Amino acid sequence: MVQISKEPAPPSPLQRSVPTSADVARLAGVSRATVSYVLNNTSAVRISEPTRRRVHDAAKELGYVPHAAARSLRAGHSRMVLMPTPKVPIGPLYSQFINDLQWALSRLDYTVVQYGGVALRGDEAARAWAELRPVAVIVPGEGLGPQGVAVLKRSGARAVVALSPEPVEGAHVLLLDHGCVGHSAGRHLVERGRRRIGVVVPEEPGLGVFSQPRLAGVRRAVRGTEATVTELPLAYDEGAAAQLAARWRSLGLDAVFAYNDEYAMLLLRALQDEGIGVPDETAVVGADDLMLGRLLRPRLSTVHIELPAGRDLAELVDRAVRDAGMIPATHDVLGARIVHRESS
């Protein structure tokens, strides 16, 4: 690791104090109320153009920046949308969704802050978020319970939205049920005549929230057919993949749903190195529809996952903020469809 050097610091030069709205008022020769009206763009009070300009010039000269906290204390609420940072590694698909969501919320004049209290869990986390008095909270993943929702609402959050694998009492929920991802893969493999289906379950901590529903989805897809499902725990490293490939033939599998495209690439390489023919001997299906799947030989079959549009979620948040009486509902929003290429 590269070290940041630690020379002792020399003593402090003069500290300048933080300019206040009183300083701006003094320099512009107006009242503090006028400064507040001008800088907050209040339309209820008519203020002449020259006065406005004088206030802006004074603020600029002093380098005055309004204090969001003070403003939100006065207004009783903020325009802050708080999103806890997800606890699990996020893929490119979800990254893009978050990015779109942030853009859409910015355009509706909200400020999005991602809260990184990685050590906090459950209701303790909700209390920490509530301290910032966000007007809306969007929680990715599990962990938010009815008590956490109540703490947030009591602290002034008008919209509490969870992106969750299961319903959360009191919150608007975008249900991301990954069962449909496994179901798409399982049904495809059964339709292609496969009967002994392995399902990779990553050993990486935190991924169970995705991998267990995907496994359950495959099981649902084979129900009523002759096909069986075998769970295959796998670490994301070459050694583990090689070990699994070495005992592949003794498992008697003719297909595998490999959790996602990256695990599929790992396992595909190990199977090929072991001399197992793909797709003849074993079909391989990934998920996420990443570019890398198209670059593999054989080209990787995958499940394309559709998340909701960031703009739709931003609009849901905005409606909930404006209408505090909006009854929270649970929306099933995950879509999945198979992309059949050469590996299955």
Place this chain on the structure above:
Amino acid sequence: MVQISKEPAPPSPLQRSVPTSADVARLAGVSRATVSYVLNNTSAVRISEPTRRRVHDAAKELGYVPHAAARSLRAGHSRMVLMPTPKVPIGPLYSQFINDLQWALSRLDYTVVQYGGVALRGDEAARAWAELRPVAVIVPGEGLGPQGVAVLKRSGARAVVALSPEPVEGAHVLLLDHGCVGHSAGRHLVERGRRRIGVVVPEEPGLGVFSQPRLAGVRRAVRGTEATVTELPLAYDEGAAAQLAARWRSLGLDAVFAYNDEYAMLLLRALQDEGIGVPDETAVVGADDLMLGRLLRPRLSTVHIELPAGRDLAELVDRAVRDAGMIPATHDVLGARIVHRESS
């Protein structure tokens, strides 16, 4: 795209008001000052255990959460470390670094918020950050100028740290000069006897801040040798890679530094599909040392990049917060070394 349904909401039920410290004081039968001393764990004032318990019980019963903004207004500063969300897509290496940094700052009792004002640029962005009155700001990438630093400092930020390709006046800078990445790749290729070196420059917007220094690093590495450098603009899609591969032989190149491992995988596939032997006819080198490089055949040579430890940066932030007189310095922190495998 999956639609979120938009049923009209029924009218609002009773709105509960947000509990305040006055409510807690009333229920506990103590003064507001006592509530504040107890809930902020002030050690300067002695308060009996039974009183403490009464205050905590009352706060719990009412669901009272302290207001961070009000607290920071009283204290004159917050424990908030603000990080603008990076404007460019971030890779797994940088993700891990940010995650480590957040952990380390949490352990030092800071709250990390990532600020997602994606539409803001330069000094306008700095003013928006300043409104939240963070005690420290960590800015990834370019865009922060001396004026922005001044705005943040005047608004009470004690530490302003940039992770930047170039020095920023007034800020602590961790210099991430990607020249060393290109230099490692270039020197390796020259040492392997290659003389006509192509350098992939991604067309994806926002990546120039990394790709241009990497290109310059390769040029520096070939200086004084017979080798030449050819710039190869490339979009991240199969069609573009196939077109480049189709005119490969007319370019007369015997090596390519492909910007990173993902571009290397894209180009390697296109070259192989075109029948160009790797490494015999053309050597290929990536960067980032991702797992996927080891899964390719031939195994991909790559540049392993070392970022500073998140813990070291957290300590730098903490020292700067505690010692406002610490003179900002620029630390060169990026490390790079070649990982030689089969493709070069």
